[in-house]
Amino acid sequence: MQKTFTIAKRELTCLFYSPIGYLVLGLFGLGVSWLFFRSFGPGKAAWLRDTFDWLIWLLILLTPAISMRSISEELSSGTIEPLMTAPVSDLQVIMGKWLGAMGFFILLLTPVLILALVLEWTSNPDWGPIFTGLLGLVLVGGLYMAIGVFASSITENQIIAFIVTVFIICVLTLATYFLGRESSFPTGVRQALNYININARYENFSKGLIEIGSVVYLGSGITLFLFLAVKLLESKRWR
Amino acid sequence: MIDVQRLVKWYGPTKAVDDLTFHIPKGQIVGFLGPNGAGKSTTLRILTGYLPPTSGRATIDGHDVLTDSLNVRRKIGYMPESTPLYGEMRVEEYLHYRGKLYDMPRTLRNQRIDMLCDRCGLTKVRRRTIGHLSKGNRQRVGLAAALLHDPPVLILDEPTAGMDPNQIGHVRQFISELSGQHTIILSTHILPEVEKTADRVIIIAGGRIVAQGTPDELRKSVAGQGRVVLEVKAEPAAVNNVLRQVPGVNEVEARAVNGWCHAVVTPAAGKDVREPLATTLHRNNWIVRELRHETASLEQFFVQITDHQRVSAAPAAEREPEPTPV
Numbered sequence: 001m002q003k004t005f006t007i008a009k010r011e012l013t014c015l016f017y018s019p020i021g022y023l024v025l026g027l028f029g030l031g032v033s034w035l036f037f038r039s040f041g042p043g044k045a046a047w048l049r050d051t052f053d054w055l056i057w058l059l060i061l062l063t064p065a066i067s068m069r070s071i072s073e074e075l076s077s078g079t080i081e082p083l084m085t086a087p088v089s090d091l092q093v094i095m096g097k098w099l100g101a102m103g104f105f106i107l108l109l110t111p112v113l114i115l116a117l118v119l120e121w122t123s124n125p126d127w128g129p130i131f132t133g134l135l136g137l138v139l140v141g142g143l144y145m146a147i148g149v150f151a152s153s154i155t156e157n158q159i160i161a162f163i164v165t166v167f168i169i170c171v172l173t174l175a176t177y178f179l180g181r182e183s184s185f186p187t188g189v190r191q192a193l194n195y196i197n198i199n200a201r202y203e204n205f206s207k208g209l210i211e212i213g214s215v216v217y218l219g220s221g222i223t224l225f226l227f228l229a230v231k232l233l234e235s236k237r238w239r
Numbered sequence: 240m241i242d243v244q245r246l247v248k249w250y251g252p253t254k255a256v257d258d259l260t261f262h263i264p265k266g267q268i269v270g271f272l273g274p275n276g277a278g279k280s281t282t283l284r285i286l287t288g289y290l291p292p293t294s295g296r297a298t299i300d301g302h303d304v305l306t307d308s309l310n311v312r313r314k315i316g317y318m319p320e321s322t323p324l325y326g327e328m329r330v331e332e333y334l335h336y337r338g339k340l341y342d343m344p345r346t347l348r349n350q351r352i353d354m355l356c357d358r359c360g361l362t363k364v365r366r367r368t369i370g371h372l373s374k375g376n377r378q379r380v381g382l383a384a385a386l387l388h389d390p391p392v393l394i395l396d397e398p399t400a401g402m403d404p405n406q407i408g409h410v411r412q413f414i415s416e417l418s419g420q421h422t423i424i425l426s427t428h429i430l431p432e433v434e435k436t437a438d439r440v441i442i443i444a445g446g447r448i449v450a451q452g453t454p455d456e457l458r459k460s461v462a463g464q465g466r467v468v469l470e471v472k473a474e475p476a477a478v479n480n481v482l483r484q485v486p487g488v489n490e491v492e493a494r495a496v497n498g499w500c501h502a503v504v505t506p507a508a509g510k511d512v513r514e515p516l517a518t519t520l521h522r523n524n525w526i527v528r529e530l531r532h533e534t535a536s537l538e539q540f541f542v543q544i545t546d547h548q549r550v551s552a553a554p555a556a557e558r559e560p561e562p563t564p565v
Binding site for chain 2: 017086
């Protein structure tokens, strides 16, 4: 466990050694504020729901940009060799990488908290949906990061890792959305597709609902992709 | 300490390591020598558990590298070829990170890092970013990282590549001092490096062991053992005739160089012909300006045996020079 945190800490601090980390933080803060102030003013609802519903789309491009380097960079620079010849298990490596990326992602969400405080200062918002919305963001972000770490362990090319991640996420969001509305499909298939659709699942979070089904769905998605990433990394020892 | 049995590694259709068997006892420094692409790095990577062997078995201190990898990794300090490091980290920070991966408590880490920075000449660059260091300094960071947890087995893949002669000297001395309590296997394609530090040399080419032994043993097995080179003021033909009659002389090659006769005398196996040669030269009243015994260097041996390997491995077509187009 200690080693997992060691790897996570290195991952997180390294994002701040390069300007990329600050750039992403700045741009995200700017974007979130813009989304927020579009629906902020007298007579408008004192909630973050509109912001959240936009944010969930932003994650599709944002999270892969953070996760793409995790394993790919180790593979391309060769640092994977000293890492994998140190007494750390493949699970510790993957968990460390994922936790490090999640740490950055959670840091990224701090502007949202500041915006919530702005709401608190100017009016009287309902904090319930704000927290469930944030929880949903963390869960969905966690799934995207797990997909990203998995894609990153496929290839030493960060661009490919990015594209593969975006592709898988789009299958889980856009594709399921459009196919779920295709009337020629049997109802069962449409229901299944809607069930998989992450954005549809997120809507309930931003409304203020915590559905056990959604939490289990996102949690098992995270577990599945992290497991696949561990297996991929393990397979490198066998080639 | 290190035991390798019939190790074979295929990369797709190419055989990188071909039936390698050797044993390294505790406390020995072994030089792993071979031309580029001989399978040195592959063998070392198998020993560290980074690559699996296609067949065969390797154990380190009784732990199988394949089935007991974590225990093997605790025992070894590995410095990979070209020393990949995190360029954005500071030297000290990187060493602490490595130490944590080996479960070293903070006080021990501080103590070891201080000691190693001092020994590896890193004190001045401790606070510098690794990415800004010179190649030689990066190598030294890699070496310090490999030694950090005081492993009983050290596996160094070309540890002195990219260093200047001064640094090479220091590292060589450092490695020699580590012998005894550490078992060290270091690969290189530079011969003097192992000639001076290693207790034993294993020469591989084309994935096979082509020779092994102490540097002295290897030197002795060099064909032709040694020869005597002399320069006298005389006619080459006369020198040739006279020297051939000296007992123990096998062959003489004499030629004129700027009015002097330069002769190379090859003695029969195991004979020292310097004394009879000197007597003969004196008797003929030739002025001698040089008479020296040339021992074959390990270098010649290395070139001879690895070259032979390459020639015998190459297909016939490659051996013939291509006809030059008119």
